[in-house]
Each structure stands twice: as structure tokens, then as C-alpha cells.
Amino acid sequence: MDQSPTSPHSGKVEQPESVVVEQAELEAEQQHVDRVYGRVAEAARSASRIAVEGHQRAQAQNVGRVREEEQTGLYERDVLVFAAARRIAELDAEHEGLVFGRLDSDHGEDKPAVERAEDLESLYVGRIGVRDAEYEPLVIDWRAPAAEPFYRATAADRLAVVRRRVLRNKGARVVGIEDDLLAPERAPEDLPVMGEGALMASLSRARGHTMRDIVATIQAEQDLAIRAPARGVTIIGGGPGTGKTVVALHRAAYLLYSDRRRFERGGVLVVGPSAAFMAYIERVLPSLGENTVSLRAVGELVDGVRATAVDEADAAAIKGSLRMRGVLSRAARDRVPAAPTSLRVFVGGATIELDANQLDNVRRNALRRTPRNRAASEARKGLVAALWSRFPDDLRNGVYADRESFGDIVVDLPAYRSFFASWWPTLSPQTVLRWLGDPRRLTRWARNELGPAEVDALAAAVRSTDQFTIADVALLDELSHLLGRPPVAEPGKDEEFDWLEGLSDGVNEVLTTSERRARAAAAADADEPEEYAHVLVDEAQDLSPMQWRMVTRRGPQASWTIVGDPAQSSWPDPDEARQAMESMLSHLQRHAFRLSTNYRNSAEIYAFAGEVIRRQIPDADLPNAVRSTGVEPEHRVFDAAKVAEAAADAAGELLQLVEGTVGVIVPPGLRPAVDATLAELNNPRVVALTPLESKGLEYDAVVVVEPDRIVSDTLGGVRALYVVLTRATQRMITVNSTTQWLP
Numbered sequence: 001m002d003q004s005p006t007s008p009h010s011g012k013v014e015q016p017e018s019v020v021v022e023q024a025e026l027e028a029e030q031q032h033v034d035r036v037y038g039r040v041a042e043a044a045r046s047a048s049r050i051a052v053e054g055h056q057r058a059q060a061q062n063v064g065r066v067r068e069e070e071q072t073g074l075y076e077r078d079v080l081v082f083a084a085a086r087r088i089a090e091l092d093a094e095h096e097g098l099v100f101g102r103l104d105s106d107h108g109e110d111k112p113a114v115e116r117a118e119d120l121e122s123l124y125v126g127r128i129g130v131r132d133a134e135y136e137p138l139v140i141d142w143r144a145p146a147a148e149p150f151y152r153a154t155a156a157d158r159l160a161v162v163r164r165r166v167l168r169n170k171g172a173r174v175v176g177i178e179d180d181l182l183a184p185e186r187a188p189e190d191l192p193v194m195g196e197g198a199l200m201a202s203l204s205r206a207r208g209h210t211m212r213d214i215v216a217t218i219q220a221e222q223d224l225a226i227r228a229p230a231r232g233v234t235i236i237g238g239g240p241g242t243g244k245t246v247v248a249l250h251r252a253a254y255l256l257y258s259d260r261r262r263f264e265r266g267g268v269l270v271v272g273p274s275a276a277f278m279a280y281i282e283r284v285l286p287s288l289g290e291n292t293v294s295l296r297a298v299g300e301l302v303d304g305v306r307a308t309a310v311d312e313a314d315a316a317a318i319k320g321s322l323r324m325r326g327v328l329s330r331a332a333r334d335r336v337p338a339a340p341t342s343l344r345v346f347v348g349g350a351t352i353e354l355d356a357n358q359l360d361n362v363r364r365n366a367l368r369r370t371p372r373n374r375a376a377s378e379a380r381k382g383l384v385a386a387l388w389s390r391f392p393d394d395l396r397n398g399v400y401a402d403r404e405s406f407g408d409i410v411v412d413l414p415a416y417r418s419f420f421a422s423w424w425p426t427l428s429p430q431t432v433l434r435w436l437g438d439p440r441r442l443t444r445w446a447r448n449e450l451g452p453a454e455v456d457a458l459a460a461a462v463r464s465t466d467q468f469t470i471a472d473v474a475l476l477d478e479l480s481h482l483l484g485r486p487p488v489a490e491p492g493k494d495e496e497f498d499w500l501e502g503l504s505d506g507v508n509e510v511l512t513t514s515e516r517r518a519r520a521a522a523a524a525d526a527d528e529p530e531e532y533a534h535v536l537v538d539e540a541q542d543l544s545p546m547q548w549r550m551v552t553r554r555g556p557q558a559s560w561t562i563v564g565d566p567a568q569s570s571w572p573d574p575d576e577a578r579q580a581m582e583s584m585l586s587h588l589q590r591h592a593f594r595l596s597t598n599y600r601n602s603a604e605i606y607a608f609a610g611e612v613i614r615r616q617i618p619d620a621d622l623p624n625a626v627r628s629t630g631v632e633p634e635h636r637v638f639d640a641a642k643v644a645e646a647a648a649d650a651a652g653e654l655l656q657l658v659e660g661t662v663g664v665i666v667p668p669g670l671r672p673a674v675d676a677t678l679a680e681l682n683n684p685r686v687v688a689l690t691p692l693e694s695k696g697l698e699y700d701a702v703v704v705v706e707p708d709r710i711v712s713d714t715l716g717g718v719r720a721l722y723v724v725l726t727r728a729t730q731r732m733i734t735v736n737s738t739t740q741w742l743p
């Protein structure tokens with residue numbers, strides 16, 4: 001949608017009778033909106049009737065050029081119309097109306113222009129499609145093909161649209177109208193045009209703590225990315241504030257609509273950088289009527305772990321590097337610490353012993369082709385074979401005549417059983433990851449991969465806390481892949497795998513076969529990585545190579561949407577991360593989209609941020625910021641000891657100047673001091689956060705504390721500062737003890 005602030009038609013109705021015209025228009029639109037709500041209410045009263053109607057409509061749609069999967073989508077949506085009543089209640093009564101757009105079209109350039117407004121064809125666009133009793137559309141779903149011109153029409157290519165209208169709603173009430181006249185020369189005399197343009201109105205509004213949908217004002221280049229076919233990998237690039245996140249979420253809603261069967265059954269996963277980010281975006285999909293998409297932060301992709309802690313920069317860099325693959329693979333195959341180093345059994349009149357070397361050989365052989373947790377029976381066979389080879393020839397008779405019956409007796413001996421339980425326990429990824437805290441063993445696993453300083457840093461990071469960090473989660477996932485799941489007992493094959501084996505305390509419990517199967521199934525359920533039909537990765541520039549491995553395991557058969565901006569990467573080597581992604585997805589076809597307009601920052605704030613990043617990355621992809629406020633960012637310099645206080649003062653001033661939120665972004669080391677000074681403001685509109693936490697979020701006003709330290713203390717350096725400098729929509733104040741960082 002091309003709604004520039006200088007649109008030649010904005011303000012056209014600022015004439016004496018404008019108020020009267022506006023009132024009349026609002027009333028007319030309200031009537032239509034009332035009909036839609038009335039129809040939905042009626043539908044809610046008779047769900048079963050609607051199911052039948054939906055079916056008939058799907059059949060009626062059989063004529064024409066509707067693709068099969070769209071039909072399915074349409075049919076299922078119609079069946080679900082009755083659920084719309086419930087959704088209306090869920091919509092944020094302040095902002096999210098059911099019907100938000102209207103198109104008035106003629107018949108294109110090769111037909112004469114129409115004379116009267118009533119001769120234009122009008123079509124309403126909304127969050128769901130609703131038809132009247134005669135199956136005439138009262139409003140069409142924003143994702144339907146017929147709604148495309150609402151988003152794609154521009155003055156240059158108007159797609160037969162004469163006027164595009166956006167309705168501003170408070171719940172079911174129409175409170176404002178923003179028009180966009182695409183073909184002034186073809187507009188009938190009596191066609192009213194009003195408002196400043198919906199986009200500008202929407203961009204200038206105060207921000208809250210959660211992101212809102214943009215269905216009413218999706219722009220043409222965004223619409224292309226939203227509706228791109230699902231196959232292969234769709235890459236959506238663009239600088240800060242270009243709508244990458246919000247576009248990705250609308251794309252998820254679109255994919256569900258276009259092929260509901262495939263994506264609802266197969267699942268759609270959205271992966272984002274942090275729990276705070278997931279909370280920020282979690283309302284968008286429900287407001288678009290979609291509740292089935294899984295949203296997970298990268299720290300939550302492994303079941304049972306919800307990591308929010310962040311490593312120090314050096315440890316994070318090591319944990320994310322592909323070199324960890326070799327380290328973890330060696331750890332997963334090594335001896336269990338504190339496991340017995342010899343096995344001694346008394347059997348058939350002889351005492352037989354295996355020493356540490358012999359045990360190591362058995363272990364290595366068992367692991368040659370099978371991951372550890374699935375190799376218990378190989379290990380058992382190896383032990384029996386080694387013991388048998390040491391069993392004296394002259395004793396090989398009776399029940400000890402052959403290896404098999406010898407083995408049956410050996411594995412039942414209490415000494416063997418207790419040995420095996422501690423020598424070959426079922427290993428959890430968590431257990432093995434903890435082993436990396438021992439620098440001596442880590443040095444062995446890290447040979448040729450990590451230098452001594454890196455080994456020390458990694459071991460110290462592992463020992464420093466018993467919580468898992470976000471970077472650990474990818475390591476846990478790698479380990480669970482390397483260790484394998486314990487085999488699930490199959491009917492008739494129970495004896496293949498003994499569940500008692502893994503219990504090191506040797507508890508003797510008696511399980512029935514069905515209990516055992518139920519347990520096995522539950523274990524399998526818990527460990528099985530979930531797989532999805534479509535995976536959408538936001539802030540993809542931040543994924544480390546190890547995280548890419550984890551994420552791609554979630555969709556071995558999936559199609560992908562990957563959203564990011566390399567200039568905002570918090571990974572020290574963005575090229576390495578990009579290569580990791582490419583190698584994981586190289587077999588898939590790609591389509592790339594680039595978003596070119598920054599809708600978040602005022603032009604003044606973005607001009608400054610752009611200058612900062614250009615110094616570091618001369619060819620960074622800088623978007624155009626469209627909205628000017630006339631307010632330049634302000635840079636204040638204080639003594640280092642006064643900075644926390646100065647930050648709170650700046651936040652206090654900004655609270656007076658903006659209606660919505662104020663974000664105070666501080667380097668992690670200064671966080672406690674700034675938290676303390678901000679506490680005195682005691683205002684829920686202010687939040688303090690670290691540069692990493694600010695990823696993807698936005699505030700009306702931002703205070704940036706000690707930019708120099710943001711650069712030196714965060715993994716992404718200047719790129720992290722660029723993220724921070726692009727969070728404010730209206731105002732920004734920086735508070736520093738130096739001025740060196742200024743461009």
C-alpha cells in the first residue's frame with residue numbers, strides 16, 4: 001500500500017461540510033459492520049446449520065479458479081464460522097475490529113470510468129470471511145485471493161482499485177476512516193475521500209508491551225512475502241523495523257489458511273530469540289484467529305528445559321561453534337565418570353576378570369555403529385564374549401558348554417548386574433553436558449578443537465551454575481541425538497531391553513508387560529524431538545551454528561521461512577552462522593524477499609543509527625525510515641559514577657513526553673545499578689533490559705546507557721549497539737561517560 005505522508009489526496013475533505021460527510025460515511029460503514037456482527041451472532045446460535053452452509057459454499061466455490069487446497073481452507077473456515085463469535089470476544093476491544101478494510105473498484109482502464117460512487121464495486125476485507133444468507137460475501141478473509149488487491153494495489157498498478165479504505169475500530173464500533181485514492185482521474189465526483197492515510201496513523205500510535213497485528217495496513221512488498229508459496233526456504237531480509245517479524249507471523253496465518261490440513265496437522269513452529277520476545281509477539285496470531293502455531297524461544301526447543309540464562313561472551317562463542325560437535329561426540333562415547341574400571345565374576349568354578357583396557361575395547365566396539373543408549377545389548381554381548389574367551393577350556397561343559405548358555409548365566413549374576421548398571425547406565429544429555437565441567441576430561445575431548453584457554457573458559461562456564469543457559473540447549477539437543485533414545489520395547493521382544501538395567505541402585509521392581517510398554521512409550525514421547533511441517537525462524541542472524549543444527553532437526557521434511565538481518569547479528573562471526581544455515585538447508589529451493597522501509601524508527605533516530613552501523617559495515621542493508629518527528633536523538637555525557645542516576649532522570653523525562661512505553665537498555669554489568677535507580681520511578685511503562693533482551697522489541701522512547709560498554713561487553717559488538725539504537729519509535733536519549741563512540 002503506498003500511503004506516503006505526502007499523498008496528494010490526504011486532507012482533501014478538510015472543507016466546511018467535511019464533518020457532515022465524515023459522519024455520514026462513518027454511519028454507513030457502521031451499518032455494514034453491524035450486519036457482519038449480526039450475521040456472526042446468528043451463526044453462533046446455530047453451529048450445525050453453518051456447517052451445512054459452509055459445505056454448500058465450498059461446493060459453490062467449485063466453479064471458478066479456486067485451487068483445491070484453498071477450497072479446503074475455505075470450507076474449513078466456514079465450518080468454523082460459529083467459532084468466530086468466541087473470537088470476537090477475544091479480540092482486543094480497543095483495537096481489533098472484525099472488519100477493517102474496504103475496496104471500491106471499477107472495471108479497469110479499458111472500460112470507461114464510472115459516474116457515481118454507487119456504481120463502483122465494493123468489497124470488505126476482514127479477519128474472517130462471512131457470507132449472508134444468500135452466500136453473498138459480507139466480508140472476505142484477508143488471506144483470500146480476492147483480498148490481494150487490498151494490499152498490492154498502488155497508484156502505479158492499481159489492480160482496478162479506485163479507493164482503498166481502512167476502518168479504524170474500537171471493537172465493533174467504527175471510529176475512524178483512512179482513505180487512499182489510487183486513481184483520482186477515474187474517481188466519481190461523489191466519492192468521499194478522508195483521513196491522513198492508515199499507515200501513518202498506525203505508525204504514530206503509542207506502543208504497548210505487546211506487538212499488534214497489521215492486517216489493515218500490510219504493504220505491497222510485505223504482502224508478497226506473506227503470500228509466497230510454502231515450498232522450500234523463503235528468506236525475508238531487511239533492516240531494523242521493516243516488519244520482518246510481523247510479516248513472518250502473518251505468513252504463518254496465511255500458510256494455515258492456504259493449506260489448513262497440511263499445516264494444522266503437520267504443525268507450524270515459530271522460533272524466536274528469547275522468552276521475552278515470545279511474550280512480546282504472542283498475541284499476534286490469536287488476533288488473526290490462529291491458535292495452533294507453536295511459539296518457542298531457542299532456549300525452549302528441548303522438552304523439559306526452559307533456559308533463559310545467557311553465557312558470558314567468550315563461553316557463548318565456544319558453545320555455539322561447530323567445533324562442539326567433535327567435543328560432544330567424544331564425551332558421549334567416553335567412560336562414565338566413577339564407573340567401575342574392572343569386572344570380576346565367579347562363574348562355573350572360575351574367577352574371570354576384565355581390566356580397564358578390555359572394558360574400553362568392549363565399549364568402543366559396542367559404540368561403533370550404535371548410539372550409547374541403544375547399545376546396551378551390544379555392550380552386554382561384548383562383555384559376555386570377552387568373559388567367554390577367558391573362561392578356561394577345561395570348564396566348558398554342561399551348562400557352560402557354549403557361549404550362549406554361559407552368557408545367560410553370567411548376565412544373571414548379581415555381581416554382573418550391579419557392574420553393568422553403573423558401567424552402562426542410560427545417559428541423559430544433561431548428565432553428559434555436566435561432564436564438560438571437568439577440565440581434565442574436557443581437554444581430552446577437545447583435542448584439536450579448542451585451545452587451553454577455551455577449555456578453561458568452557459569448563460568454568462559449565463561449573464559456574466547448575467542452570468542450563470540458552471546456548472546449552474543446542475548442546476543438549478546434539479547430545480540427545482548422539483546418545484540416542486533407549487529402545488522402546490516391542491511386543492514379543494521385551495527381553496531385548498531390560499528396563500531395570502539403567503537403574504544404578506538396583507531397585508527390584510516387577511513390571512507387567514503392558515506397564516513396561518506404557519513406560520517405554522512415555523519415554524519415547526518425552527524424548528522424541530517434535531517435527532513440524534513449517535518452521536519459521538525469526539532473528540535468524542543470531543542463531544549459532546550449533547543452534548542451526550538443533551532447529552533444523554525440528555523439520556527434516558519441513559518448508560522454511562527464515563527472517564533476519566545480518567547487520568543486527570549478535571554472533572561474532574555472522575558468516576560462519578550463515579554457512580551453517582546454508583549447509584543445513586542447501587537441498588531446498590530458495591526464494592528471497594527484501595523489505596525496504598523502516599516502519600518503526602522516526603527518520604531522525606534511524607539516520608543516527610544508520611551512521612553508527614555504516615562505520616562498521618559499509619555495505620549494511622539500510623532501509624528507508626518514512627516517518628519524521630522533527631525530534632533528534634539526544635546524547636548526554638556524565639561522570640561514570642552518575643550514569644545510573646542520569647539514566648533514570650532521562651527515563652523520567654521521557655515518560656512525560658510519550659504516551660506509551662520507555663525502554664532503558666543497559667550493558668549487563670550496569671543492570672543492577674540502573675534497576676535500583678529506576679525502581680524509584682515506580683512506573684509500569686518503564687522497563688530495563690540488556691541489549692540481548694531488546695532484540696526484536698520496541699518502545700516509544702529509549703534510554704541507551706553507556707553505548708561504549710554495549711559494544712565492548714556484548715558478543716555482537718557494534719551490531720548489538722545498532723540493535724539497541726533501533727528500538728525507539730519516537731524519542732531516544734543516550735547517556736554516556738565518554739563521547740568516543742559517537743560517529
Ligand SMILES: Nc1ncnc2c1ncn2[C@@H]1O[C@H](COP(=O)(O)OP(=O)(O)OP(=O)(O)O)[C@@H](O)[C@H]1O
Nearest residue numbers: 214217218219240241242243244245246599600696
Ligand atoms: N505494514 C505495516 N503497518 C503498520 N505497522 C507496521 C507495518 N509493518 C511494520 N509495522 C510496524 O513496524 C514495527 C516493526 O516491525 P517488526 O518488529 O516486525 O520489524 P523487524 O523488521 O522484525 O524489526 P527488527 O529487525 O528491528 O527486530 C512494528 O511495530 C510493526 O507493527
